[in-house]
Amino acid sequence: MSGDSIGKLFKVTNWGESHGPALGCVVEGCPSGLSLSEDDIQPFLDRRRPGQSQLVTQRKEGDKVRILSGVVDGKTTGTAISLMIENNNPRSKDYSEFAKLFRPSHADFTYQKKYGIRDVAGGGRSSARTTAANVAAGAIASKLLASQKIEIVSWVEAVGDIQSTMSPDKVTTALVESNPVRCPDSNVVNQMEEKILEVRKQGDTIGGVVRCVVRNMPLGLGEPLFDKLEADLAKAMMSINASKGFEIGSGFEGTKMHGSEHNDIFYKNEAGEVKTHTNYSGGVQGGISNGMDLDFKVAFKPVATLMQNQQTVDLEGNPIEYHGRGRHDPCVLPRAVPIVDAMTALVICDHWLRYRAYQS
Template sequence: MNGNSFGRLFQVTTFGESHGEAMGVTVSGCPAGLELSEEDIQGDLDRRKPGQSKISTSRGEPDDVEIKSGVQDGYTTGTPIGMVIQNKDARSGKYEPFITAPRPSHGDFTYSAKFGTRNWGGGGRSSARETVNWVAAGAIAKKLLAQAGIELKAHVNQIGDIEAPEVSFEQMLEHSEENDVRCADSDAAAEMQELIEDYQERGDSIGGSIYFEARGVPRGLGAPRFDSLEARLGQAMMSVPATTAFEFGLGRDAREVSGYDRNDHWEFDENDEPVPAENDHGGLQGGISSGEPIYGEVTLHAPTSIPKTQQTVDWETEEVKEEKVIGRHDPVLPPRGVPVVESMLALTLVDFMLLGGRINPDRVDGDVGQYDTDYHPSSPRNE
């Protein structure tokens, strides 16, 4: 089975299944000298982990990360960083009715049709549980980007037909973690919460979307055509489970806007540098970053595991069946999807930063955690 790695210089390779023993990720290409601890990673894992609110699954996973390699004395060594997150509350028995009877709109049938077998506990490898690995890797990418002056954030901007008003980047930073929905507008968040709980009480689920933004991205990242920044970013976001649409800049609204109105007219900034006047392109022109904020949106469909009776078929007995998906599932995905989207944005950007030489691929700048030229075995660190 291929498709378990993401990135080129900053490469992430993951393993694990939803109800297996553990989840894990290896990060190759992180420069030496980055100060890194498990606490740096745990914060984002806590934002993604299950059981954190009424509108998330009740599965009791602490999602505690263990760094197994690539870090010594609190600093990255330049070798692969291995991380493991144990599954503490796996209960695969509830999925036995679906071993040969696929759940509606899941990967059960397609995985079995392709491989002739599958890990059927909780969806196995196809489960969104796997994104815990992405968030762990993304936390490292975020730290590298922060040292390069790049900051990013996401928030839930729509649930069902309830859409939040536009908010500033600063509002996202300040307010998106103040409610369970992770919407930076408190009034919209309250309406979204009520709608989610209504679907939850009916044994159903609802979809929504996540807005993301990155500030401080330099000009010149990306390349034309197949290696454009938006193409790679689209791949990253469309990899997020349940994603049905990825947009940047005006996105789908661009179909209603004339060429003249969409075009970003050029002007000079205070340093006499050419800059686009509006940034309707979302920080990307010709596949390359313009130096303006990169922004966009990811749409996630309603969770497919719902406790309503649905029809399936058993391919062994050739019987039509009525089954309920009994388990602990989210009634909505965007609130826990926010750190996942942030992580995929960070992983994409840090890869381009390394490819473009904006981050030294061998070691980060600065003296902390670095060896000097007088290194020898009897004196492993010269302070």
């Protein structure tokens, strides 16, 4: 009942805390015979790790992954794959004073009231550091999906009110990785970077939007009712720390349209495939992928830890002032991009395996 797992056929169970000795995950359901090594996983973690630039937290973690089980002679065995990432640079003393108070918009208050105890150092299980294990698992899922030519590309589309207008079909991974913001639009990337550095200097934070497109999507992924593809994607995205919104296809903008404008009209292309002229559905209809690109957005709030004085209450509810401590992202978006990639891969891989089982 702890809510540490995601997926049915491709199941990932996450474990560990921000300032514990290590964190990691167990991946069940990966087919046997997949070529897999730590070198396949490490590049995904390198994209997420802290300390990459002045735009993110300066915590220095190598995030080196170890495969503890489920791989023999470079091949998956079909049994559980256990992955571990050691924590080498925790500074738990930065959090000692927070044991006596509840930080605004953190999980301190809710964890304390639900469990009667909480891990103060780094937030424990509520820390975004736990996403490292999900990214490692996502690397395995991504390798399986690559065998089906399924491509996942996520990028920063907005920082605050600075918005990219770049067409999704022009976005490439190379463009996304060409700058530390991870925005492929050269028209706004400098403004975004300056904005993040500005709020960091002020001891403040800022949020924004990550967009994701999945290309070469198979037709038929997803289930009716509760396991709709977009429902599982929404759950996965909303599990990411600081995420506050999910929309697919036209999203909330679709509420401003008439049905005659919004309907995706079918046609047959030159290859004999049934496609749609528009993609307001975001690639999903009736909870099942229709063969068009998946297209969705995830909204991320400003990070809750500010390097400013704030008012809050202590454990007894008495008013108290506190100042943020530790190493934190002024904007989660650059590091959220590989996390969105990974969580998308986990959901798509799980549904692909379910579809394959259904077909057999």
